Amino acid sequence: MVTLGIFSAFTPQNVLYLLGGLGITVGVSVISVILSLIFGSIVGIIQFERLPYFSTFVGTINNIIRNLPLLLIIFFVYFALPKIGIHLPIFWATVIAMSTFESAMLAEIVRGGLESVDNGQFEGARANGLSNMQTMVYIVLPQAYKKMIPPIISQLISLVKDTSLALGIVLSEMTYRGQIVYAQNSTYIVPVLIAITLVYFLLNYGLSLLAKWADHKLA
Amino acid sequence: MALLQNNFPTFLQGFGYTLLSSIIALIGSMILGTGFAIMQIVPQKWAQVIGNVYVQVFRNIPLLIITFFFFLVVSKYVKMSGFTSGTVALMLYTSAFIAETVRAGILAVDGGQMEGARANGLSFGQAMQYIILPQAFRIALPSLGNQFINLVKNSSILAFVGGLDLMYQGNMVAANTFDTFSTYIIVAIFYLILTLPLSYYIQHLERKLKRAL
Numbered sequence: 001m002v003t004l005g006i007f008s009a010f011t012p013q014n015v016l017y018l019l020g021g022l023g024i025t026v027g028v029s030v031i032s033v034i035l036s037l038i039f040g041s042i043v044g045i046i047q048f049e050r051l052p053y054f055s056t057f058v059g060t061i062n063n064i065i066r067n068l069p070l071l072l073i074i075f076f077v078y079f080a081l082p083k084i085g086i087h088l089p090i091f092w093a094t095v096i097a098m099s100t101f102e103s104a105m106l107a108e109i110v111r112g113g114l115e116s117v118d119n120g121q122f123e124g125a126r127a128n129g130l131s132n133m134q135t136m137v138y139i140v141l142p143q144a145y146k147k148m149i150p151p152i153i154s155q156l157i158s159l160v161k162d163t164s165l166a167l168g169i170v171l172s173e174m175t176y177r178g179q180i181v182y183a184q185n186s187t188y189i190v191p192v193l194i195a196i197t198l199v200y201f202l203l204n205y206g207l208s209l210l211a212k213w214a215d216h217k218l219a
Numbered sequence: 220m221a222l223l224q225n226n227f228p229t230f231l232q233g234f235g236y237t238l239l240s241s242i243i244a245l246i247g248s249m250i251l252g253t254g255f256a257i258m259q260i261v262p263q264k265w266a267q268v269i270g271n272v273y274v275q276v277f278r279n280i281p282l283l284i285i286t287f288f289f290f291l292v293v294s295k296y297v298k299m300s301g302f303t304s305g306t307v308a309l310m311l312y313t314s315a316f317i318a319e320t321v322r323a324g325i326l327a328v329d330g331g332q333m334e335g336a337r338a339n340g341l342s343f344g345q346a347m348q349y350i351i352l353p354q355a356f357r358i359a360l361p362s363l364g365n366q367f368i369n370l371v372k373n374s375s376i377l378a379f380v381g382g383l384d385l386m387y388q389g390n391m392v393a394a395n396t397f398d399t400f401s402t403y404i405i406v407a408i409f410y411l412i413l414t415l416p417l418s419y420y421i422q423h424l425e426r427k428l429k430r431a432l
Contacts, residue, residue, distance in 0.1 A: 067368060067414035068407055069375035071386055076403045079393065083400040161281040168379065175283060189291050197280050197288075204279035 009188035010195070014181050018192075021177035022199060024091070025163045028173065031095050033156055036102035043103060044110025045136065065104040071165050073097045078169040094166040102159055109151045113144035146218045153211035157204045164200075174199065222401050226392045233388030234409050240306045240384060241371045241413075247310035248370070249363075252317025257347060259322050270318070277315035282376050285312055290380045301380035309377075313370045320366060324359030325351055361428065364421040368414050375410075385409055 046058045065073070077100075078093040088096065117140050125135040164175040178196045182188040223230070258270030277285070289304035299307070328351050336346035356363070378386035389406035393399045 063415065063418060064411060067372070067418050068410055069372040069386065071375040071378065072389075072403060072406060072410065075386075075390070075393075075399075076407070079399040080403045083398075157279065161279075164281040164283040165376075167283065175281065175287075193284060193288055193292065197284050200280045200284065201276065205275060208275070208279060 007191075009181065009185070009191045018174060018177050018181065018195070021172060021174035024171065025160070025173040028091070028094050028098065028163045028166065028171070029156075029160050032098040032102055032159060035095070035099040036106050036159075037152075039099065039103035040106025041110050041141075043107035044114065047107060047111045048114040062104045062107050065100060066108065068101075070097070070101045070162050071168060073101050074165055074169060090166075090169055090171045093169065094163070094171050098159065098162065098166075101162075102155065105155055106152065109148050109155065110144070112151075113148035114140060116147055117143050149218060150211045150215040153207055153214065157207050157211075160204055160207070161200065222392070222396060222398055223405055226396070229388045229392055230385070230405060230409060233383065233385035233406075234412075236302065236377070236383045237371070237374050237385040237410075238413070240302065240309065240374045240377060240382065241367075244306050244309040244313060244370055244374070245367055248312075248314035248317050251310065251314035253321050253352070255314065255318035256321035256325060259318070260325055261343070274315045274318050277312055278319070282308060282312045282373055283379060286376050286380055300382075302377060302382045302384075305374070305377035305380050305382040305384075309370065309374055312373070313366060316366050316369070317363065320359050320362045321355060323362070324355035324357075327358045328354045358428075361421050361425045364417060364424065368417055368421075371413050371417075372410070 043058060043062055047055055047062065049055060074094060074097040077088065077097040078090065081088065081093075121139055121143065122135055125139040126132070130139065163171075163173055166173055167176045167179070170176065174196055178192045182192045255270045255273055258266040259274070261267070286305050286308040289299065289308050290301060293299070294304055332350055332354065333346055336350040337343070341349070374384055375386035376382075377384040378390060381387065385406055389402055393402040396402065
């Protein structure tokens with residue numbers, strides 16, 4: 001009976017439902033990664049450039065966001081922003097909350113990466129007649145990104161894991177759908193939790209192998 | 220402001236539970252994490268495998284799933300509250316990250332230190348305890364601090380299992396007063412009281428360490 005219980009949780013209908021949740025998990029992750037790479041790079045460069053006042057201001061905001069729980073930011077975007085007239089659907093509220101948080105994390109990585117590039121690279125590029133902007137885009141950033149790839153991938157792993165927090169605002173992602181499935185029958189709890197764990201693990205372990213490979217290849 | 224005044228005891232209680240959970244989880248995960256870091260480094264193959272599997276598993280699955288596992292499954296056999304299951308999950312999850320940090324710290328200690336200690340007649344355990352680990356912790360201190368910040372932030376997971384922490388109390392106040400905006404700002408300030416000074420201190424430590432190298 002017990003073994004029967006374990007497998008009876010995975011009816012075709014339930015499996016498809018969970019896979020749909022995985023689709024939403026991956027969708028949120030991919031969109032957030034792209035947005036946070038763009039904004040994280042911009043914020044990181046602003047902090048690195050040490051513009052008077054502006055960099056300090058951006059840096060302070062960045063520090064504040066980085067030091068808040070992501071869950072709080074998700075709740076804030078979904079429950080508090082409507083108070084000031086910004087209404088977002090659950091999916092986009094999650095994406096915006098995650099992108100904001102991850103941009104702040106990535107900005108730190110970008111800043112660290114830029115600082116690790118040798119000063120002579122700037123000087124050489126400038127001496128060869130490249131503008132400040134050109135130096136950044138063609139010389140410094142490509143070198144910095146090489147060093148940043150492993151930490152960026154580990155940040156990506158936490159992003160995938162953190163999508164499960166959107167359960168708090170009832171985004172229909174994989175963890176939430178798992179709850180719906182095991183709400184049908186309490187014997188489903190263990191098998192469904194194990195299945196979800198396995199999917200997250202495979203997804204993230206694959207990413208961490210990629211990080212290791214990139215580290216090896218670029219070092 | 221009136222919101223803060225009226226609900227101050229609630230916020231303070233939540234702050235206390237968040238702090239309590241963080242400290243328990245920190246102590247537990249430091250011990251566990253150091254243990255698993257050493258397991259990954261000792262010559263015995265079986266210990267390396269166990270250490271590796273533990274770290275990889277807990278690093279790659281969401282904290283929320285671990286929490287649900289304790290709250291829904293383990294609590295059927297061992298009685299535990301939402302606070303306990305959340306804190307235990309937090310401890311196991313963070314210990315995997317601490318194991319990675321400590322391991323990196325140990326590997327960063329010069330190999331000659333171990334050889335010198337062993338040549339002077341210390342056992343592997345003694346060399347670890349008196350020579351390697353103190354140096355490794357110093358190197359790993361900034362990253363350990365970052366893990367502690369993550370731990371404080373991650374303790375908000377307790378809100379999912381009725382853990383009475385700051386996030387949970389914040390949700391309660393928001394639901395009672397309907398003033399979600401001010402409530403979440405206040406909750407944010409309480410979290411920042413814990414994390415922001417720590418974060419600036421770590422940045423200071425990192426700069427100091429960079430200059431020393």
